[in-house]
Amino acid sequence: MVTxxxxxxxxxxxxxxAAHGVPLVLTARRTERLEALAAELRARVEVQAVTADLADPGAVAALVEGIETRGVRVRMLVNNAGYGVPGRFDAVDWTRHAAFLQVMVTAVCELTWRLLPSIRAFPDGRILNVASFAGLMPGSRGQTLYGAAKAFMIRFSESLAQENADRDLRVTALCPGFTRSEFHDVTGTRAMMDRLPAWAWLDADAVARAGLDALEQGRVIAIPGWRYRLLHGLTRHLSDQRRLALMARNASKIRRSD
Known part of the structure; x- marks a missing residue:
């Protein structure tokens, strides 16, 4: 299942x-886009497309009940659904923050909890949580909850990996940096992000391969791109005060804080 x-x-x-012949359950909010992808991939594998808005507190239970009714057993879960809420924390309506937390934290946990018995029943169960490099860095102003939610996902993945170490159930937190996608168009920060240097950008296909390779290799944390791995290695040895100062100085280049 890929959210x-x-x-x-x-x-x-x-x-x-799909290129490796894995049958899929695909879910997302946008039915037309979802069905188009499902139609493309059905040439290779069996695909079920289920429209679901994970901001709805009842969506996860309905999603799992629906696939179980059809006799589908999930071997691999990819928790990928996500987005950002730009701006100062107190300048955004709480309803938007609540919906964000529902998608990025609660739905991730509930879907994992509900599918874990099925995943554990397979000798090669897998969970790939698409986190972010932001979850490995200090917090910054703007999109206040994004880094915090991704940091939660990383720690959640680490705990799941340890709890299921008695089986060949592998859990990986994929932590990409800036990746070319619609993400920044949705948050309204495309013009700002386009000022970043070319080296800062990752390709979505390369990120996907890095995550799936890390999962099969049993690596709990995966950071695609050698530049991001180098940046992580360098900054982790700085004091918290210096790390926060660096984020404060550079946040205005990549975050809306109005």
């Missing part, structure tokens, strides 16, 4: 899995 499959990294992961 948020209608665009970006989710689409790339779905295509990569």
């Amino acid at each position: 948020g499959a209608s665009s970006g990294i989710g689409t790339a992961i779905a295509r990569a899995l």
Whole structure:
């Protein structure tokens, strides 16, 4: 199962899995985009497309009940659905923050919890949580909850990996940096992001391959791109004060804080 499959990294992961003959359950909010992807991939594998808005607190239970009714057993879960809410924390309506947390934290946990018995029943169960490099870095102003939600996903993945170490159930948190997709168009920050240097951008297909390779290799944390791995290695040895100062100085280049 791949959530948020209608665009970006989710689409790339779905295509990569289909190329290896893996049957798919794809879910996303946008029915037309989802059905178009499903039609494309059905030439290779069996695909079920289920429209679901994970901001709805009842969506996960309905999604799982629906596939179980059809006799579908999930071996691999890809928690990919996500987005950002730009601007200052107190300048955004709480209803938007609540919906964000529902999608990015609660739905991830509930879907994993509901599908874990099925995944554990397979000798090669897999969980890929699409986190972000932002979850490995200090917080910054603008999109206040995004890095925090991704940091949660990373720690959640680490705990799941340890709890299921007695089986060949592998869990990976994929932590890409800036990836070319619709993400920044949706958040309204495309013009700002286009000022970043070319080296900062990753390709969605390459990110998908890196995540799936790390999952099969049993690596819990996957950081695509050697530049991001180098940046992570360098900054992790700085003091918290210096790391926060660096983020404060550079946040205005990549975050709306109005």
